[in-house]
Amino acid sequence: MDTLDTIQKRCSLKAHISKREIESEKINIILEAGRLAPSARNYQPWRIIVVQDRKVIERLVKAFSESNQVIIDAPVILVVCARAGDDVIKNGLEYYLFDVGLAVENMLLAATELGIIIHQMTAFDESMVKQILHIPEDVRALVATPLARPIEASYDEAARERLSLRTRKDMKELLHINHWTEAEPA
Amino acid sequence: MDTLDTIQKRCSLKAHISKREIESEKINIILEAGRLAPSARNYQPWRIIVVQDRKVIERLVKAFSESNQVIIDAPVILVVCARAGDDVIKNGLEYYLFDVGLAVENMLLAATELGIIIHQMTAFDESMVKQILHIPEDVRALVATPLARPIEASYDEAARERLSLRTRKDMKELLHINHWTEAEPA
Numbered sequence: 138m139d140t141l142d143t144i145q146k147r148c149s150l151k152a153h154i155s156k157r158e159i160e161s162e163k164i165n166i167i168l169e170a171g172r173l174a175p176s177a178r179n180y181q182p183w184r185i186i187v188v189q190d191r192k193v194i195e196r197l198v199k200a201f202s203e204s205n206q207v208i209i210d211a212p213v214i215l216v217v218c219a220r221a222g223d224d225v226i227k228n229g230l231e232y233y234l235f236d237v238g239l240a241v242e243n244m245l246l247a248a249t250e251l252g253i254i255i256h257q258m259t260a261f262d263e264s265m266v267k268q269i270l271h272i273p274e275d276v277r278a279l280v281a282t283p284l285a286r287p288i289e290a291s292y293d294e295a296a297r298e299r300l301s302l303r304t305r306k307d308m309k310e311l312l313h314i315n316h317w318t319e320a321e322p323a
Numbered sequence: 324m325d326t327l328d329t330i331q332k333r334c335s336l337k338a339h340i341s342k343r344e345i346e347s348e349k350i351n352i353i354l355e356a357g358r359l360a361p362s363a364r365n366y367q368p369w370r371i372i373v374v375q376d377r378k379v380i381e382r383l384v385k386a387f388s389e390s391n392q393v394i395i396d397a398p399v400i401l402v403v404c405a406r407a408g409d410d411v412i413k414n415g416l417e418y419y420l421f422d423v424g425l426a427v428e429n430m431l432l433a434a435t436e437l438g439i440i441i442h443q444m445t446a447f448d449e450s451m452v453k454q455i456l457h458i459p460e461d462v463r464a465l466v467a468t469p470l471a472r473p474i475e476a477s478y479d480e481a482a483r484e485r486l487s488l489r490t491r492k493d494m495k496e497l498l499h500i501n502h503w504t505e506a507e508p509a
Contacts, residue, residue, distance in 0.1 A: 140329040140436040144356050144429050168498065170330050172491055174428065177445055181492050186499045193501050218503075228449055230463065231420065238424020242360065243330050245425075246432065250326040259363055263414055271502045277416065305358055306367050312354065313372045315379050316457045317404070 138250050146296060147249040148303065149256040153295040154285040156210045163251045164213060164284065170247035174240035182223040182233040183240040186216040186270055193269070200265035201281075205258050211283030216266065217241060218276050237279055248284060252292035257282045324436050332482060333435040334489065335442040339481040340471040342396045349437045350399060350470060356433030360426035368409040368419040369426045372402040372456055379455070386451035387467075391444050397469030402452065403427060404462050423465055434470060438478035443468045 138146075164187070171183060188194055189212065197216075198209045208214065217237060224233035241257060248255035257280045266278045287295035324332075350373070357369060374380055375398065383402075384395045394400065403423060410419035427443060434441035443466045452464045473481035 138326055140324055140326045140432050141352065141356065143326040144359055144433065147359075147361070149361060166327065168494065170327065172494060172497060173330055173333075175333070175335060175431070175443065179490065181497070184497055184499065184503075186501070186503060188501055190501045225445065227445060230465065231417075232445065234417065234420035235424040235427075235465065238421040239428040239431075241421075242425040242428035243432075245361070246326050246429075247330065257361065259411065259413060259418065270499075271504075273503065273505070276503070279416065279421065304365065308354065308358060311358060311367070311370055313370065313456075315372070315374055315376045317370075317372060317459065317462070318457075319459070 140246070143246050143250050146293070146300065147245050148296050148299045150254045150287065150295050150299060151205065151207050151256040151283065153287045153289060154208060154211050154254055154283055155288040156212065157286040158212055159253060159284055159286060163253055166251060167244050167247045167253065167255070167284065170243040171240040174236070174243045176236035176239065177225040177232045180224045180236070182219040183237050184218045184276070186218065188214040188216065188270070196269050197266065200262045200269060201258065202260035205260055208256070208283040211285040213284040214281060215244070215284060216270060216278055216281045218272060218278050220276050222275070234279065241280060249292070252286070254285045254287055254292070254295070255282050326432070329432050329436050332479070332486065333431050334482050334485045336440045336473065336481050336485060337391065337393050337442040337469065339473045339475060340394060340397050340440055340469055341474040342398065343472040344398055345439060345470055345472060349439060352437060353430050353433045353439065353441070353470065356429040357426040360422070360429045362422035362425065363411040363418045366410045366422070368405040369423050370404045370462070372404065374400040374402065374456070382455050383452065386448045386455060387444065388446035391446055394442070394469040397471040399470040400467060401430070401470060402456060402464055402467045404458060404464050406462050408461070420465065427466060435478070438472070440471045440473055440478070440481070441468050
């Protein structure tokens with residue numbers, strides 16, 4: 138699929154998760170997309186826990202918010218972690234968060250391209266997640282996402298309603314031309 | 324282009340920037356890709372200054388590191404900004420940095436798809452950049468990038484050598500299976 142179409146079609150579909158297995162080849166492509174992301178000084182701070190063991194998934198999901206319990210059927214949950222010290226810190230800005238965002242967006246788009254549901258979540262109890270997954274103290278669990286095939290026949294069918302409801306700020310709220318202008322730019 | 328090909332081909336090509344104009348339609352597609360990115364609770368913290376005025380570009384580039392002076396010829400420089408307070412802060416994690424990373428990766432891929440050089444940079448004097456662009460005190464200038472057409476006949480030609488030299492950590496350094504394991508997972 139064309140990259141711009143994929144960017145357009147990517148959406149968060151936790152309500153459409155099926156129990157169906159995902160081919161390991163597809164999981165590997167999604168992880169490879171993350172691996173190829175750029176990062177400050179090429180530090181590549183992202184670390185990914187690939188949870189596929191049913192017992193671990195069941196314990197892990199208990200650490201998630203009520204509205205995220207629907208991911209329990211997913212055959213795979215990725216937990217994306219990083220250490221602040223593994224990346225640039227400049228003027229108090231911890232670029233590991235930014236760089237992990239770059240890698241996660243690559244994974245979101247690769248999954249979408251493959252018709253796999255991926256829905257990033259931050260509404261979990263981080264200390265519970267860290268305990269369940271044996272994550273070291275200095276490593277942060279930043280975001281988690283199920284990987285799943287949709288209950289519908291296709292990703293497009295699963296995504297149709299969600300995409301029709303999507304809202305984004307108008308471009309004029311986001312852009313400034315040549316200089317920051319407090320009023321909305323023309 | 325296929326999304327996975329675009330992810331593979333995206334690279335940082337500041338040394339290949341030409342003075343040639345970029346069609347405004349392409350600039351708009353790149354910005355739209357950023358606009359469509361996901362974010363925690365859909366807060367969309369990213370704000371983008373689109374610098375096209377030659378005089379502003381010349382002043383702005385003085386705030387960049389010596390090795391980044393090569394971007395002076397670029398017809399467009401984007402400066403991506405955000406406020407921490409415009410996004411989720413959880414357990415001390417400021418997700419605006421993460422979410423801006425998601426939006427920037429979309430822009431990197433959209434530009435690559437269109438054959439436009441985009442090369443994100445953080446090696447600039449933030450206070451100088453903020454002064455030159457009139458950025459308010461509570462807004463951070465997180466990353467800047469030129470947009471430019473390559474001096475070569477095509478993006479692929481410009482990227483060939485750079486891609487051949489690209490290094491990334493082995494997957495086994497990045498992945499953990501089911502639990503974090505201090506030793507490298509098998």
